[in-house]
Amino acid sequence: MLMNGAEYLETLRDGRVVYLGGEKVVDVTTHPGFRNAAKSFAMLYDATSDPSLHDILTFEENGSRYATHWLKPRSREDLVRRYEAHQYLADLTYGMMGRTPDYYAGFIVALAITPDILNTDKYSFGDNVIGFYDQCRENDWFVCNAVTPPAGIRKREMFLERGKALPALRVTAEDDAGVIINGAKLLATSSPFAHSIWLGNIHPLDPALKMEAITCAAPINAPGISLWSRKSFERHAVSEFDNPFAYRYDESDCIVICEDVHVPWEDVFVHQDPELSVDIYLKTPAHSMGNHQATIRFVSKMKFFLGITRRIAEMMGTDKILAVQDTLGHLASLESMLEAMVHGQIHNHENLPGGYVNINRRYMYGAIYWCYIYHEKVCAIIRELMGGGVMQMPSDISVLQNPETRDRFEEYWSTPETTAEERFKLFKLAWDAVGSDFAGRHLLYEKFYVGPAFVLRGHSNREAPWDEMMGIADKMLASYGPPTQ
Numbered sequence: 001m002l003m004n005g006a007e008y009l010e011t012l013r014d015g016r017v018v019y020l021g022g023e024k025v026v027d028v029t030t031h032p033g034f035r036n037a038a039k040s041f042a043m044l045y046d047a048t049s050d051p052s053l054h055d056i057l058t059f060e061e062n063g064s065r066y067a068t069h070w071l072k073p074r075s076r077e078d079l080v081r082r083y084e085a086h087q088y089l090a091d092l093t094y095g096m097m098g099r100t101p102d103y104y105a106g107f108i109v110a111l112a113i114t115p116d117i118l119n120t121d122k123y124s125f126g127d128n129v130i131g132f133y134d135q136c137r138e139n140d141w142f143v144c145n146a147v148t149p150p151a152g153i154r155k156r157e158m159f160l161e162r163g164k165a166l167p168a169l170r171v172t173a174e175d176d177a178g179v180i181i182n183g184a185k186l187l188a189t190s191s192p193f194a195h196s197i198w199l200g201n202i203h204p205l206d207p208a209l210k211m212e213a214i215t216c217a218a219p220i221n222a223p224g225i226s227l228w229s230r231k232s233f234e235r236h237a238v239s240e241f242d243n244p245f246a247y248r249y250d251e252s253d254c255i256v257i258c259e260d261v262h263v264p265w266e267d268v269f270v271h272q273d274p275e276l277s278v279d280i281y282l283k284t285p286a287h288s289m290g291n292h293q294a295t296i297r298f299v300s301k302m303k304f305f306l307g308i309t310r311r312i313a314e315m316m317g318t319d320k321i322l323a324v325q326d327t328l329g330h331l332a333s334l335e336s337m338l339e340a341m342v343h344g345q346i347h348n349h350e351n352l353p354g355g356y357v358n359i360n361r362r363y364m365y366g367a368i369y370w371c372y373i374y375h376e377k378v379c380a381i382i383r384e385l386m387g388g389g390v391m392q393m394p395s396d397i398s399v400l401q402n403p404e405t406r407d408r409f410e411e412y413w414s415t416p417e418t419t420a421e422e423r424f425k426l427f428k429l430a431w432d433a434v435g436s437d438f439a440g441r442h443l444l445y446e447k448f449y450v451g452p453a454f455v456l457r458g459h460s461n462r463e464a465p466w467d468e469m470m471g472i473a474d475k476m477l478a479s480y481g482p483p484t485q
Protein backbone atom coordinates (compact mmCIF):
# COMPACT_ATOMS: atom_id res chain seq x y z
CA MET A 1 0.00 0.00 0.00
CA LEU A 2 1.41 3.36 -0.98
CA MET A 3 1.55 6.02 1.72
CA ASN A 4 1.62 9.76 1.27
CA GLY A 5 3.99 12.20 2.98
CA ALA A 6 1.71 12.95 5.94
CA GLU A 7 1.16 9.24 6.58
CA TYR A 8 4.90 8.63 6.31
CA LEU A 9 5.66 11.37 8.88
CA GLU A 10 3.14 9.81 11.23
CA THR A 11 4.99 6.47 11.03
CA LEU A 12 8.16 8.16 12.31
CA ARG A 13 6.48 9.01 15.62
CA ASP A 14 6.93 5.49 16.91
CA GLY A 15 9.20 5.82 19.95
CA ARG A 16 12.44 5.32 18.00
CA VAL A 17 15.51 6.23 20.05
CA VAL A 18 17.78 8.82 18.44
CA TYR A 19 20.56 10.66 20.25
CA LEU A 20 22.02 13.96 19.08
CA GLY A 21 24.98 14.42 21.40
CA GLY A 22 23.57 13.98 24.88
CA GLU A 23 20.06 14.88 23.83
CA LYS A 24 17.40 12.22 23.31
CA VAL A 25 15.35 13.29 20.32
CA VAL A 26 11.69 12.85 21.09
CA ASP A 27 10.26 13.31 17.62
CA VAL A 28 12.38 13.56 14.46
CA THR A 29 9.51 15.18 12.59
CA THR A 30 9.57 18.25 14.84
CA HIS A 31 13.15 18.37 16.16
CA PRO A 32 15.20 21.26 14.67
CA GLY A 33 18.02 18.85 13.82
CA PHE A 34 15.86 16.48 11.75
CA ARG A 35 12.48 17.93 10.82
CA ASN A 36 13.33 19.34 7.39
CA ALA A 37 15.07 16.16 6.27
CA ALA A 38 11.96 14.27 7.45
CA LYS A 39 9.87 16.62 5.29
CA SER A 40 12.12 15.97 2.31
CA PHE A 41 11.63 12.22 2.64
CA ALA A 42 7.90 12.91 3.02
CA MET A 43 8.05 14.82 -0.27
CA LEU A 44 9.33 11.63 -1.93
CA TYR A 45 6.42 9.65 -0.46
CA ASP A 46 4.06 12.34 -1.72
CA ALA A 47 5.51 11.98 -5.20
CA THR A 48 5.17 8.19 -5.19
CA SER A 49 1.57 8.36 -4.03
CA ASP A 50 0.65 11.10 -6.52
CA PRO A 51 -1.65 9.50 -9.15
CA SER A 52 -0.24 11.76 -11.87
CA LEU A 53 3.19 10.16 -11.32
CA HIS A 54 2.00 6.59 -11.04
CA ASP A 55 3.28 5.67 -14.50
CA ILE A 56 6.85 6.48 -13.43
CA LEU A 57 6.99 5.83 -9.72
CA THR A 58 4.70 2.81 -9.30
CA PHE A 59 3.74 -0.48 -10.88
CA GLU A 60 0.68 -2.64 -10.56
CA GLU A 61 0.64 -6.30 -9.64
CA ASN A 62 -2.41 -8.43 -8.90
CA GLY A 63 -4.58 -5.34 -8.57
CA SER A 64 -2.29 -3.56 -6.08
CA ARG A 65 0.04 -0.66 -6.69
CA TYR A 66 3.62 -0.53 -5.37
CA ALA A 67 6.61 1.78 -5.62
CA THR A 68 8.68 1.01 -8.74
CA HIS A 69 11.81 0.39 -6.66
CA TRP A 70 10.14 -2.86 -5.51
CA LEU A 71 9.74 -4.08 -9.10
CA LYS A 72 11.52 -7.39 -9.77
CA PRO A 73 13.10 -6.78 -13.18
CA ARG A 74 12.44 -9.36 -15.89
CA SER A 75 13.48 -7.38 -18.96
CA ARG A 76 15.49 -4.39 -20.10
CA GLU A 77 12.22 -2.45 -20.12
CA ASP A 78 11.84 -3.20 -16.41
CA LEU A 79 15.38 -1.95 -15.79
CA VAL A 80 14.50 1.22 -17.66
CA ARG A 81 11.39 1.61 -15.50
CA ARG A 82 13.48 1.22 -12.37
CA TYR A 83 16.00 3.72 -13.77
CA GLU A 84 13.33 6.31 -14.53
CA ALA A 85 11.88 6.03 -11.03
CA HIS A 86 15.32 6.35 -9.39
CA GLN A 87 16.10 9.32 -11.60
CA TYR A 88 12.82 11.07 -10.84
CA LEU A 89 13.31 10.69 -7.09
CA ALA A 90 16.98 11.72 -7.23
CA ASP A 91 16.10 14.84 -9.22
CA LEU A 92 13.66 15.87 -6.48
CA THR A 93 16.60 16.32 -4.09
CA TYR A 94 19.16 17.33 -6.75
CA GLY A 95 21.07 14.13 -5.93
CA MET A 96 21.83 15.51 -2.48
CA MET A 97 20.16 12.74 -0.49
CA GLY A 98 22.07 9.50 -0.85
CA ARG A 99 19.84 7.12 1.03
CA THR A 100 16.33 7.65 -0.19
CA PRO A 101 13.85 4.74 0.19
CA ASP A 102 14.68 3.46 -3.32
CA TYR A 103 18.36 2.82 -2.44
CA TYR A 104 18.28 -0.20 -0.19
CA ALA A 105 15.15 -1.54 -1.90
CA GLY A 106 17.46 -2.65 -4.73
CA PHE A 107 19.38 -4.95 -2.37
CA ILE A 108 16.20 -6.54 -1.06
CA VAL A 109 14.65 -7.00 -4.50
CA ALA A 110 17.87 -8.65 -5.70
CA LEU A 111 17.93 -11.09 -2.79
CA ALA A 112 14.23 -11.83 -3.18
CA ILE A 113 14.89 -13.00 -6.76
CA THR A 114 17.91 -15.10 -5.72
CA PRO A 115 16.76 -16.48 -2.33
CA ASP A 116 18.40 -19.89 -2.75
CA ILE A 117 21.76 -18.54 -1.64
CA LEU A 118 20.27 -18.31 1.86
CA ASN A 119 19.38 -22.01 1.95
CA THR A 120 22.39 -23.89 3.27
CA ASP A 121 23.06 -27.21 4.98
CA LYS A 122 22.43 -25.59 8.35
CA TYR A 123 19.71 -23.00 7.80
CA SER A 124 17.02 -22.33 5.23
CA PHE A 125 16.44 -18.61 5.34
CA GLY A 126 15.51 -18.14 1.66
CA ASP A 127 11.81 -17.79 2.45
CA ASN A 128 12.66 -15.18 5.09
CA VAL A 129 14.03 -12.76 2.54
CA ILE A 130 11.03 -13.31 0.29
CA GLY A 131 8.77 -12.61 3.28
CA PHE A 132 10.75 -9.50 4.17
CA TYR A 133 10.54 -8.26 0.58
CA ASP A 134 6.76 -8.81 0.62
CA GLN A 135 6.41 -6.84 3.85
CA CYS A 136 8.58 -3.97 2.60
CA ARG A 137 6.69 -3.75 -0.67
CA GLU A 138 3.28 -4.10 0.94
CA ASN A 139 3.94 -1.45 3.61
CA ASP A 140 6.04 0.85 1.40
CA TRP A 141 8.85 0.66 3.95
CA PHE A 142 11.99 2.71 3.97
CA VAL A 143 14.89 0.39 4.82
CA CYS A 144 18.33 1.66 5.86
CA ASN A 145 21.42 -0.44 6.46
CA ALA A 146 24.49 -0.75 8.65
CA VAL A 147 26.92 -3.41 7.47
CA THR A 148 30.29 -2.08 8.64
CA PRO A 149 31.98 -3.01 11.94
CA PRO A 150 32.79 -0.25 14.41
CA ALA A 151 36.16 1.50 14.42
CA GLY A 152 38.59 -0.26 16.73
CA ILE A 153 37.71 -3.66 15.39
CA ARG A 154 41.24 -3.95 14.04
CA LYS A 155 42.44 -3.85 17.67
CA ARG A 156 40.26 -6.75 18.67
CA GLU A 157 43.05 -8.43 20.69
CA MET A 158 43.54 -5.30 22.78
CA PHE A 159 39.89 -5.40 23.84
CA LEU A 160 40.28 -9.01 24.91
CA GLU A 161 43.56 -8.33 26.73
CA ARG A 162 41.87 -5.59 28.72
CA GLY A 163 38.86 -7.76 29.47
CA LYS A 164 36.52 -5.42 27.57
CA ALA A 165 33.53 -6.57 25.55
CA LEU A 166 34.04 -6.30 21.82
CA PRO A 167 31.85 -3.56 20.41
CA ALA A 168 31.07 -5.51 17.21
CA LEU A 169 27.48 -6.58 16.63
CA ARG A 170 27.05 -10.26 17.41
CA VAL A 171 24.54 -12.86 18.49
CA THR A 172 24.73 -13.30 22.24
CA ALA A 173 21.89 -15.77 22.69
CA GLU A 174 19.24 -17.60 20.75
CA ASP A 175 15.97 -19.27 21.61
CA ASP A 176 13.05 -20.87 19.82
CA ALA A 177 11.71 -17.48 18.79
CA GLY A 178 14.91 -15.94 17.40
CA VAL A 179 18.27 -14.43 18.28
CA ILE A 180 19.40 -11.74 20.72
CA ILE A 181 21.95 -9.32 19.29
CA ASN A 182 24.30 -6.88 21.02
CA GLY A 183 26.93 -4.47 19.74
CA ALA A 184 27.45 -1.65 17.25
CA LYS A 185 27.34 -1.22 13.47
CA LEU A 186 27.91 1.76 11.26
CA LEU A 187 27.07 4.02 9.63
CA ALA A 188 23.34 3.91 9.17
CA THR A 189 22.63 6.84 6.89
CA SER A 190 19.00 8.00 7.00
CA SER A 191 18.19 5.66 9.88
CA PRO A 192 16.28 8.30 11.93
CA PHE A 193 13.84 8.43 8.99
CA ALA A 194 13.63 4.73 8.13
CA HIS A 195 11.17 2.03 9.18
CA SER A 196 13.53 -0.91 9.24
CA ILE A 197 17.26 -1.48 9.49
CA TRP A 198 19.23 -4.18 7.70
CA LEU A 199 22.21 -5.30 9.77
CA GLY A 200 24.98 -7.42 8.27
CA ASN A 201 28.57 -7.62 7.05
CA ILE A 202 29.85 -6.19 3.80
CA HIS A 203 33.53 -6.69 4.67
CA PRO A 204 35.11 -10.16 4.90
CA LEU A 205 34.85 -11.69 8.35
CA ASP A 206 37.33 -14.01 10.02
CA PRO A 207 35.82 -17.54 9.74
CA ALA A 208 36.18 -17.90 13.51
CA LEU A 209 33.81 -14.99 14.17
CA LYS A 210 30.64 -16.98 13.66
CA MET A 211 28.52 -15.01 16.11
CA GLU A 212 29.28 -11.77 14.26
CA ALA A 213 28.11 -13.34 11.02
CA ILE A 214 24.54 -12.28 11.61
CA THR A 215 22.46 -10.69 8.90
CA CYS A 216 18.97 -9.65 9.92
CA ALA A 217 16.40 -6.89 9.78
CA ALA A 218 14.74 -5.12 12.68
CA PRO A 219 12.15 -2.35 13.06
CA ILE A 220 13.99 0.89 13.73
CA ASN A 221 11.98 1.30 16.95
CA ALA A 222 12.71 -2.23 18.19
CA PRO A 223 13.41 -2.26 21.94
CA GLY A 224 17.17 -2.03 22.48
CA ILE A 225 18.04 -0.18 19.23
CA SER A 226 19.45 3.31 19.58
CA LEU A 227 20.74 5.58 16.82
CA TRP A 228 23.63 7.92 17.61
CA SER A 229 23.66 10.70 15.07
CA ARG A 230 26.62 12.76 14.01
CA LYS A 231 26.33 16.55 14.14
CA SER A 232 23.15 17.78 12.48
CA PHE A 233 23.95 20.30 9.76
CA GLU A 234 20.27 21.10 9.52
CA ARG A 235 20.28 22.33 13.10
CA HIS A 236 23.22 24.62 12.37
CA ALA A 237 21.86 25.94 9.07
CA VAL A 238 21.48 29.69 9.52
CA SER A 239 18.37 29.72 7.30
CA GLU A 240 17.15 28.11 4.11
CA PHE A 241 18.54 31.12 2.23
CA ASP A 242 22.00 30.75 3.78
CA ASN A 243 22.38 26.94 3.73
CA PRO A 244 19.70 25.61 1.39
CA PHE A 245 20.98 22.03 1.17
CA ALA A 246 21.86 21.58 4.84
CA TYR A 247 18.47 23.07 5.70
CA ARG A 248 16.52 20.57 3.60
CA TYR A 249 18.55 17.48 2.81
CA ASP A 250 20.66 16.53 5.81
CA GLU A 251 19.86 12.82 5.87
CA SER A 252 21.95 12.06 9.01
CA ASP A 253 24.44 9.23 9.61
CA CYS A 254 24.18 7.16 12.79
CA ILE A 255 26.09 4.58 14.70
CA VAL A 256 23.58 1.87 15.59
CA ILE A 257 23.81 0.35 19.03
CA CYS A 258 21.92 -2.84 19.74
CA GLU A 259 21.40 -3.83 23.37
CA ASP A 260 19.61 -7.13 23.84
CA VAL A 261 17.61 -6.68 20.66
CA HIS A 262 15.42 -9.69 19.99
CA VAL A 263 15.15 -10.58 16.31
CA PRO A 264 12.57 -13.23 15.39
CA TRP A 265 13.83 -16.06 13.16
CA GLU A 266 11.66 -14.79 10.26
CA ASP A 267 13.87 -11.70 10.08
CA VAL A 268 17.19 -13.58 10.18
CA PHE A 269 18.87 -14.10 6.81
CA VAL A 270 22.35 -15.38 7.71
CA HIS A 271 23.52 -16.90 10.99
CA GLN A 272 26.92 -18.31 11.96
CA ASP A 273 28.27 -18.29 8.41
CA PRO A 274 30.97 -15.60 7.94
CA GLU A 275 31.57 -16.38 4.27
CA LEU A 276 27.90 -16.35 3.34
CA SER A 277 27.31 -13.11 5.22
CA VAL A 278 29.45 -11.35 2.58
CA ASP A 279 28.60 -13.59 -0.38
CA ILE A 280 24.93 -12.64 -0.22
CA TYR A 281 25.86 -9.21 -1.60
CA LEU A 282 28.56 -10.16 -4.05
CA LYS A 283 27.43 -13.53 -5.41
CA THR A 284 23.92 -12.23 -6.03
CA PRO A 285 22.80 -9.04 -7.80
CA ALA A 286 22.23 -7.33 -4.40
CA HIS A 287 25.29 -5.09 -4.22
CA SER A 288 25.01 -4.06 -7.85
CA MET A 289 21.26 -3.55 -8.10
CA GLY A 290 21.34 -1.45 -4.92
CA ASN A 291 24.29 0.69 -5.84
CA HIS A 292 23.00 1.23 -9.39
CA GLN A 293 20.66 3.76 -7.78
CA ALA A 294 23.67 5.64 -6.39
CA THR A 295 25.13 6.12 -9.87
CA ILE A 296 21.80 7.45 -11.16
CA ARG A 297 21.58 9.80 -8.18
CA PHE A 298 25.06 11.09 -8.92
CA VAL A 299 23.98 12.09 -12.43
CA SER A 300 21.29 14.28 -10.85
CA LYS A 301 23.95 15.85 -8.66
CA MET A 302 26.32 16.40 -11.60
CA LYS A 303 23.56 18.11 -13.58
CA PHE A 304 22.91 20.43 -10.68
CA PHE A 305 26.67 21.07 -10.33
CA LEU A 306 27.00 21.99 -13.98
CA GLY A 307 23.91 24.19 -13.95
CA ILE A 308 24.97 26.20 -10.93
CA THR A 309 28.53 26.53 -12.24
CA ARG A 310 27.39 27.91 -15.56
CA ARG A 311 25.04 30.34 -13.80
CA ILE A 312 27.89 31.58 -11.62
CA ALA A 313 30.23 31.97 -14.58
CA GLU A 314 27.52 33.95 -16.39
CA MET A 315 26.92 36.16 -13.37
CA MET A 316 30.62 36.82 -12.93
CA GLY A 317 31.05 37.39 -16.67
CA THR A 318 33.77 34.74 -16.82
CA ASP A 319 31.75 32.56 -19.21
CA LYS A 320 33.11 34.67 -22.09
CA ILE A 321 36.70 33.75 -21.25
CA LEU A 322 38.03 30.92 -23.41
CA ALA A 323 39.86 29.22 -20.54
CA VAL A 324 36.64 29.18 -18.48
CA GLN A 325 34.68 27.83 -21.46
CA ASP A 326 37.29 25.08 -21.71
CA THR A 327 36.73 24.21 -18.05
CA LEU A 328 32.95 24.16 -18.57
CA GLY A 329 33.54 21.82 -21.51
CA HIS A 330 35.64 19.61 -19.25
CA LEU A 331 32.80 19.42 -16.71
CA ALA A 332 30.26 18.72 -19.46
CA SER A 333 32.45 15.88 -20.77
CA LEU A 334 32.68 14.37 -17.32
CA GLU A 335 28.91 14.54 -16.83
CA SER A 336 28.25 12.86 -20.17
CA MET A 337 30.70 10.06 -19.34
CA LEU A 338 28.80 9.25 -16.16
CA GLU A 339 25.42 9.41 -17.83
CA ALA A 340 26.68 7.01 -20.52
CA MET A 341 27.97 4.68 -17.79
CA VAL A 342 24.52 4.58 -16.22
CA HIS A 343 22.83 3.76 -19.52
CA GLY A 344 25.50 1.17 -20.31
CA GLN A 345 24.58 -0.67 -17.10
CA ILE A 346 21.07 -1.12 -18.46
CA HIS A 347 21.91 -1.66 -22.13
CA ASN A 348 24.46 -4.40 -21.44
CA HIS A 349 22.45 -5.99 -18.64
CA GLU A 350 22.90 -9.45 -17.14
CA ASN A 351 20.43 -12.30 -17.47
CA LEU A 352 19.72 -14.15 -14.24
CA PRO A 353 18.22 -17.57 -13.58
CA GLY A 354 14.43 -17.60 -13.22
CA GLY A 355 13.89 -15.11 -16.03
CA TYR A 356 15.13 -12.11 -14.08
CA VAL A 357 17.69 -9.52 -15.16
CA ASN A 358 20.20 -7.29 -13.42
CA ILE A 359 22.12 -4.24 -14.54
CA ASN A 360 25.72 -4.79 -15.62
CA ARG A 361 27.54 -5.01 -12.32
CA ARG A 362 31.00 -4.36 -13.75
CA TYR A 363 29.89 -1.10 -15.33
CA MET A 364 28.19 -0.18 -12.06
CA TYR A 365 31.44 -0.58 -10.14
CA GLY A 366 33.18 1.44 -12.87
CA ALA A 367 30.61 4.22 -12.51
CA ILE A 368 30.95 4.29 -8.71
CA TYR A 369 34.71 4.45 -9.11
CA TRP A 370 34.22 7.37 -11.48
CA CYS A 371 32.19 9.13 -8.76
CA TYR A 372 34.85 8.29 -6.17
CA ILE A 373 37.58 9.86 -8.33
CA TYR A 374 35.77 12.83 -9.81
CA HIS A 375 33.46 14.09 -7.09
CA GLU A 376 36.15 15.94 -5.18
CA LYS A 377 37.85 17.05 -8.41
CA VAL A 378 34.59 18.53 -9.73
CA CYS A 379 33.97 20.29 -6.40
CA ALA A 380 37.49 21.74 -6.53
CA ILE A 381 36.94 23.03 -10.07
CA ILE A 382 33.65 24.68 -9.08
CA ARG A 383 35.17 26.28 -5.99
CA GLU A 384 37.98 27.69 -8.15
CA LEU A 385 35.56 29.06 -10.74
CA MET A 386 33.64 30.78 -7.91
CA GLY A 387 36.77 32.71 -6.95
CA GLY A 388 36.48 34.28 -3.53
CA GLY A 389 32.85 35.23 -4.21
CA VAL A 390 31.25 33.53 -1.25
CA MET A 391 33.73 35.14 1.15
CA GLN A 392 32.70 38.54 -0.17
CA MET A 393 29.13 38.04 1.00
CA PRO A 394 27.86 39.39 4.32
CA SER A 395 27.58 36.97 7.21
CA ASP A 396 23.99 35.97 6.53
CA ILE A 397 20.77 37.06 4.89
CA SER A 398 19.66 39.10 7.91
CA VAL A 399 21.51 41.87 6.06
CA LEU A 400 18.27 42.25 4.07
CA GLN A 401 16.09 42.50 7.16
CA ASN A 402 17.85 45.49 8.70
CA PRO A 403 16.94 48.75 6.86
CA GLU A 404 20.29 50.15 7.94
CA THR A 405 22.20 47.46 5.97
CA ARG A 406 19.71 46.50 3.25
CA ASP A 407 20.06 49.52 0.96
CA ARG A 408 23.83 49.71 1.23
CA PHE A 409 24.04 45.97 0.57
CA GLU A 410 22.11 46.52 -2.64
CA GLU A 411 24.23 49.53 -3.59
CA TYR A 412 27.66 47.96 -3.06
CA TRP A 413 27.06 44.27 -3.81
CA SER A 414 24.84 44.42 -6.91
CA THR A 415 26.12 44.41 -10.47
CA PRO A 416 24.42 45.98 -13.54
CA GLU A 417 22.73 42.63 -14.27
CA THR A 418 22.32 41.07 -10.84
CA THR A 419 20.85 42.26 -7.57
CA ALA A 420 22.86 41.83 -4.41
CA GLU A 421 20.26 39.35 -3.17
CA GLU A 422 20.57 37.24 -6.33
CA ARG A 423 24.37 37.17 -6.04
CA PHE A 424 24.12 36.17 -2.39
CA LYS A 425 21.63 33.40 -3.19
CA LEU A 426 23.70 31.94 -6.03
CA PHE A 427 26.98 31.89 -4.12
CA LYS A 428 25.44 30.46 -0.96
CA LEU A 429 23.67 27.68 -2.86
CA ALA A 430 26.84 26.69 -4.71
CA TRP A 431 28.88 26.85 -1.51
CA ASP A 432 26.47 24.54 0.29
CA ALA A 433 27.06 22.03 -2.52
CA VAL A 434 30.85 22.25 -2.74
CA GLY A 435 32.31 24.07 0.26
CA SER A 436 30.22 24.05 3.44
CA ASP A 437 30.13 21.54 6.31
CA PHE A 438 27.27 19.84 4.51
CA ALA A 439 29.36 19.66 1.33
CA GLY A 440 32.28 18.26 3.35
CA ARG A 441 30.08 15.41 4.56
CA HIS A 442 29.20 14.72 0.93
CA LEU A 443 32.91 14.51 0.09
CA LEU A 444 33.22 11.73 2.66
CA TYR A 445 29.98 10.08 1.65
CA GLU A 446 30.89 9.78 -2.03
CA LYS A 447 34.31 8.40 -1.02
CA PHE A 448 33.20 5.83 1.52
CA TYR A 449 29.60 4.75 1.23
CA VAL A 450 30.55 1.61 -0.70
CA GLY A 451 33.68 1.17 1.44
CA PRO A 452 37.20 2.52 1.00
CA ALA A 453 38.74 2.80 -2.48
CA PHE A 454 40.81 -0.36 -2.26
CA VAL A 455 37.60 -2.29 -1.61
CA LEU A 456 35.96 -0.63 -4.59
CA ARG A 457 38.88 -1.50 -6.84
CA GLY A 458 38.69 -5.04 -5.49
CA HIS A 459 35.10 -5.30 -6.79
CA SER A 460 36.24 -4.25 -10.26
CA ASN A 461 39.17 -6.64 -10.14
CA ARG A 462 36.86 -9.51 -9.14
CA GLU A 463 34.30 -8.79 -11.86
CA ALA A 464 36.72 -8.06 -14.72
CA PRO A 465 36.65 -10.56 -17.62
CA TRP A 466 40.33 -11.35 -17.19
CA ASP A 467 40.14 -14.60 -19.19
CA GLU A 468 38.71 -12.77 -22.17
CA MET A 469 41.29 -10.02 -21.92
CA MET A 470 44.21 -12.39 -21.44
CA GLY A 471 42.86 -14.39 -24.38
CA ILE A 472 43.13 -11.31 -26.53
CA ALA A 473 46.73 -10.80 -25.44
CA ASP A 474 47.44 -14.52 -25.98
CA LYS A 475 45.95 -14.37 -29.46
CA MET A 476 48.35 -11.61 -30.42
CA LEU A 477 51.27 -13.45 -28.80
CA ALA A 478 50.40 -16.58 -30.75
CA SER A 479 50.11 -14.73 -34.03
CA TYR A 480 53.85 -14.42 -34.61
CA GLY A 481 57.04 -16.29 -33.85
CA PRO A 482 60.72 -15.55 -33.92
CA PRO A 483 62.24 -14.80 -37.29
CA THR A 484 63.11 -18.06 -39.03
CA GLN A 485 66.36 -16.75 -40.48
Ligand SMILES: Cc1cc2nc3c(=O)[nH]c(=O)nc-3n(C[C@H](O)[C@H](O)[C@H](O)COP(=O)(O)OP(=O)(O)OC[C@H]3O[C@@H](n4cnc5c(N)ncnc54)[C@H](O)[C@@H]3O)c2cc1C
Pocket residue numbers: 099145146147148151186187188189190253441444445448449450451452453454
Ligand atom coordinates in the same frame (compact mmCIF):
# COMPACT_ATOMS: atom_id res chain seq x y z
C1 LIG B 1 28.87 9.70 5.21
C2 LIG B 1 28.96 8.21 5.18
C3 LIG B 1 27.80 7.45 5.15
C4 LIG B 1 27.88 6.06 5.16
N1 LIG B 1 26.71 5.34 5.18
C5 LIG B 1 26.78 4.00 5.38
C6 LIG B 1 25.59 3.24 5.58
O1 LIG B 1 24.47 3.75 5.51
N2 LIG B 1 25.72 1.93 5.85
C7 LIG B 1 26.94 1.31 5.94
O2 LIG B 1 26.99 0.13 6.22
N3 LIG B 1 28.08 2.00 5.71
C8 LIG B 1 28.03 3.33 5.44
N4 LIG B 1 29.19 4.05 5.24
C9 LIG B 1 30.47 3.32 5.05
C10 LIG B 1 31.16 2.83 6.26
O3 LIG B 1 30.50 3.15 7.41
C11 LIG B 1 32.63 3.21 6.41
O4 LIG B 1 32.81 4.59 6.54
C12 LIG B 1 33.46 2.79 5.29
O5 LIG B 1 33.32 1.42 5.04
C13 LIG B 1 34.93 3.07 5.61
O6 LIG B 1 35.25 2.51 6.86
P1 LIG B 1 36.08 3.36 7.95
O7 LIG B 1 35.54 4.72 8.05
O8 LIG B 1 36.14 2.51 9.16
O9 LIG B 1 37.50 3.53 7.27
P2 LIG B 1 38.67 2.51 7.28
O10 LIG B 1 38.25 1.20 6.72
O11 LIG B 1 39.29 2.53 8.64
O12 LIG B 1 39.65 3.17 6.25
C14 LIG B 1 40.34 4.40 6.56
C15 LIG B 1 41.43 4.62 5.55
O13 LIG B 1 42.42 3.58 5.63
C16 LIG B 1 42.59 2.97 4.36
N5 LIG B 1 42.73 1.53 4.54
C17 LIG B 1 42.18 0.77 5.50
N6 LIG B 1 42.52 -0.53 5.33
C18 LIG B 1 43.28 -0.57 4.22
C19 LIG B 1 43.92 -1.63 3.51
N7 LIG B 1 43.86 -2.91 3.92
N8 LIG B 1 44.62 -1.32 2.39
C20 LIG B 1 44.71 -0.02 1.96
N9 LIG B 1 44.13 1.02 2.61
C21 LIG B 1 43.42 0.76 3.72
C22 LIG B 1 41.25 3.25 3.62
O14 LIG B 1 41.44 3.27 2.21
C23 LIG B 1 40.89 4.61 4.12
O15 LIG B 1 41.52 5.60 3.37
C24 LIG B 1 29.14 5.42 5.19
C25 LIG B 1 30.30 6.18 5.20
C26 LIG B 1 30.23 7.55 5.21
C27 LIG B 1 31.50 8.33 5.25
